Amino acid sequence: MKGTLYMLPTTLGDVDLRVVLPDYNLEIINRLTHFIVEDVRTARRFLKKVNSKIDIDALTFLILNEQTQEKELPALLQPLKEGHDVGVLSEAGCPAVADPGADIVRLAQLEGIRVVPLVGPSSLLMALMASGFNGQNFAFVGYLPIAFDKRVKALKILEKRAITENQTQIFIETPYRNIKLMEEMVEHLQPATHLCVAVDISIPTESILTKSVAAWRKALPDIQKKPTVFLINK
Structure with missing residues (x-):
């Protein structure tokens, strides 16, 4: 057997x-x-x-x-x-x-x-649960391209899906590149697009915040070298 x-x-x-x-x-x-x-x-x-x-x-x-x-x-x-x-x-x-x-x-x-x-913590699902975004239509796309031009293009494609299809887009980054990705998102995504940044999920330092890109531009989160899940929606 x-x-x-x-x-x-x-x-x-x-x-x-x-x-x-x-x-x-x-x-x-x-x-x-x-x-x-x-x-x-x-x-x-x-x-x-x-x-x-x-x-x-x-x-x-x-x-x-x-x-x-x-x-x-x-x-x-x-x-x-x-x-x-x-x-x-x-x-x-x-x-x-x-x-x-x-x-x-x-x-x-x-x-x-x-x-x-068996049942246990999933950072992707837990981030989605706390984001306020669409939990009935979502996609996890893994890591975005490393090359700047390709990454910005990928972000634009994900943003379009989020806006036109109301599909939550979920992705991650190598922790030491978190800040760079964050800077690129607030520069190249539309101001009204909403971005959730979920950090240190399920541990005492957890932070899960959803704001418009315009609001994030005022102050970037301290996420360098911290496990983070990013989500965008309209």
Whole structure:
């Protein structure tokens, strides 16, 4: 009998686990011995936080990150085929959402392996919930282009969708480029367009503010090197 692939959300920052994860998640994690992870050190720290008495050395960690090649994916499913339940852990938040975990889930589905997503924090959905923007028509577009001309063009396209379709546009940036992106948005987006900036979601320093671009121009937020989700709508 094949094992079950559990999608295990992790915290988005330094916060009490009980604030963001149900007890059921912790029960599942405590009985698993096999994990597919992006980074072993991060995974070990998280599991120790879940259970300080856990025998880390008795666990099996398999790596799935941006460097994992497609031909390596079948080997990650071998413990499941042998009957072991396996947990997928991302670096932060929900696995398989904006991270490589989707690749192993796709293959597991093709192999007839049961996939169970557990409840936990998603910075994208939590930002949308608190933005005041349309939650029935939205799109997550990931990272914008790095090149200036292409990024401004992408912003204009997203703004047009937001205005004409009332579709909330959600995107992220590498934290050390947050301020640069913010400066470009307030310069090139229309003054009446609304921009939500969601920072440090679910941790004590959380800030989620929605203002018009015109209002943001008066004072930019302190978001440099902080995990941030950006949303725009009409």
